[in-house]
């Protein structure tokens with residue numbers, strides 16, 4: 001702990017992914033499978049993340 005990593009925040013509730021209670025689904029294809037928060041504060045599924053070259057926080 002104590003590392004200063006920049007945390008991605010949900011664009012809707014401005015909470016980090018682990019605190020976010022919004023419905024998590026891909027903003028591009030609406031898939032709920034493995035939707036993860038990315039740098040622009042939106043959720044993307046794995047195929048869309050790869051297509052857009054977006055990364056999850058880890």
Ligand SMILES: [Zn+2]
Pocket residue numbers: 010011012013014015020021022
């Ligand atoms: Zn949220």
Ligand SMILES: [Zn+2]
Pocket residue numbers: 026027028029030031044045046047048049
């Ligand atoms: Zn998607």
